[in-house]
Amino acid sequence: MDEGTITVAGLVLSLSLVVVAIGISLREHLRLERDMVVAVVRALVQLLIVGAALELIVKPSTPLIWSWLWVAGIVLFSAVTVRRRAPQLPGVFGIALTANATTAIVGLGLTFGLGIFAVNGRTVVPVAGMVVGNSLKSCVVVVQMLASLIADRRPDIEARLALGLRGTDAARPIVRHSLRLAINPQIENMKALGIVFLPGAMTGLILAGVKPVDAVLVQLALMYIILGAVVVTTAMTALVGTQRLFTSDERLVTLVRSREDE
DSSP: OOTTOOOHHHHHHTTHHHHHHHHHHHHTTOOOHHHHHHHHHHHHHHHHHHHHHHHHHTSTTSOTHHHHHHHHHHHHHHHHHHHHHOTTSTTHHHHHHHHHHHHHHHHHHHHHHTTSSOSSTTTHHHHHHHHHHHHHHHHHHHHHHHHHHHHHTHHHHHHHHHTTOOHHHHTHHHHHHHHHHHHHHHHHHHHTBTTTBOOHHHHHHHHTTOOHHHHHHHHHHHHHHHHHHHHHHHHHHHHHHHHTTBOTTSOBOOOOOOGGGO
16 A cells, blocks of 8 residues: 555544544533534545545646635635534624634735745645634634623623623623633644644655755744734634624623533
């Protein structure tokens, strides 16, 4: 078997730990087993489709506009995902769409402007996926935390409003806590670079024959851009989203607590 390939049997065996994870979920009543199965199946279908589509995108003869349309699709799907995770937050789709589009533009601009990669069909989509994908995870966490915590602590917020605080000031401790929880995983990932794990872009470059030090520099630049994108996207989503939680006369809108937290 050639390097970088896997048989169907090997792919099936790679699910062993997932089976263990499902067993743990069942034993501890986490109610995550269905989500795990759906995630595994969706990942299989989506990545097979993506792989087939990328075969066409990376061809030199394919117009670059198709890559940029794909990036637009990534941004759109990210906003849809955020809205699905916290539909009770007013206007969350538009907020997430704007935040992800902004960081995608800035992140891609820095990546290609600094000459980390050349602008072509082989680089545009993967880089956008790294930037927006990491931001999406943090966005989902922050909107879920905001929806849950604000619904739980409504009396505390209303007490602050009664003391004369503006809505955003009354909710600031909750927003700050939610942002920390959403951003910290990305910071911890950076702290563990090279010690606990070797990130994908660097590993791929090394396997492709690039000098390790050059691969490290490229990975560092990408991680710095990704960290900034995560913080900017998450902060925009949380801060603008919080403003939508209060009416013009500084009253807190009604939010329903998520069943996932019960």
